[in-house]
Amino acid sequence: xxxxxxxxxxxxxxxxxxxxxxxxGELRFGERLPNPFAEGETTHWFHLDCAAFKRPEPFLEAxxxxxxxxxxxxxLESEARRGxxxxxxxxxxxxxxxxxxxxxxxxxxxxxxxxAWRIRLVFYEEDxxxxxxxVHLRCSIAYFETADVLPRLRRFAPxxxxxxxxxxxxxxxxxxxx
Ligand SMILES: [Zn+2]
Ligand SMILES: [Zn+2]
Numbered sequence: 001x002x003x004x005x006x007x008x009x010x011x012x013x014x015x016x017x018x019x020x021x022x023x024x025g026e027l028r029f030g031e032r033l034p035n036p037f038a039e040g041e042t043t044h045w046f047h048l049d050c051a052a053f054k055r056p057e058p059f060l061e062a063x064x065x066x067x068x069x070x071x072x073x074x075x076l077e078s079e080a081r082r083g084x085x086x087x088x089x090x091x092x093x094x095x096x097x098x099x100x101x102x103x104x105x106x107x108x109x110x111x112x113x114x115x116a117w118r119i120r121l122v123f124y125e126e127d128x129x130x131x132x133x134x135v136h137l138r139c140s141i142a143y144f145e146t147a148d149v150l151p152r153l154r155r156f157a158p159x160x161x162x163x164x165x166x167x168x169x170x171x172x173x174x175x176x177x178x
Contacts, residue, residue, distance in 0.1 A: 001041055003062040004030040005048070005070070016129070017050025018156055027070070031058045033127055044127070052076040053152050054090050054122075054129070056083035079151065086145045093120040093129070094157030095137065095168060106132075107139035117171055119153065137168060140175040147175040 011024040022028045022045055029051035035042040051059040060080050083089045101114040112118050117137040122129040140147045154160060
C-alpha cells in the first residue's frame, strides 16, 4: 500500500518523529512498511512537519500523490526537499545545552564543553530512529551543509525559550564551513 496523508480519526496514535500525540482531526502522515513480525504491512504515523523533517522521501511521495489541497504544502515540500538535498538534515532531533563535557562532536571531533549548545542527532536504522550523538551548533554548516536549521531545532525541542532561540540564532550565524 502507498504512504498516506489523512485526517486522524482518533487521538491515540503517537508521532514517530517527536513522540508526541497526534490529535484527532489533525492531518497525519502514514508511512507503510513491511511488518517485521507478521505478514502484511504496518503504518508509522507522523505529524506532517515531523514527516517532512525526518522522513522526507516517503513524505514527498505521499504529498505528490495527494489530490486534495493541503495548507502549508509549499513550506512542507520545500523543507522535505532540503532534507533530500542535504542528507544529514533529517538526523536533527532538537538542541540542548550540554549537561557535561563528555560528548564529542561528530563533525569536528572536539569535545562539546559543558553548557555549550549542541544539536541532538538520530540515525534512521531498520525502521526506527536511534540516538546517535551530537554536533556543536557552530558546526552546523560543516556537518549539515547549511545553517538553516532553526525550524527543525524548534520542532524537536519545543521547550526552548525565546532567549535560548536568540542565542541559538546568534551562534548559527557564526557557523562557518571550516
Ligand atoms: Zn511529531
Ligand atoms: Zn564541532
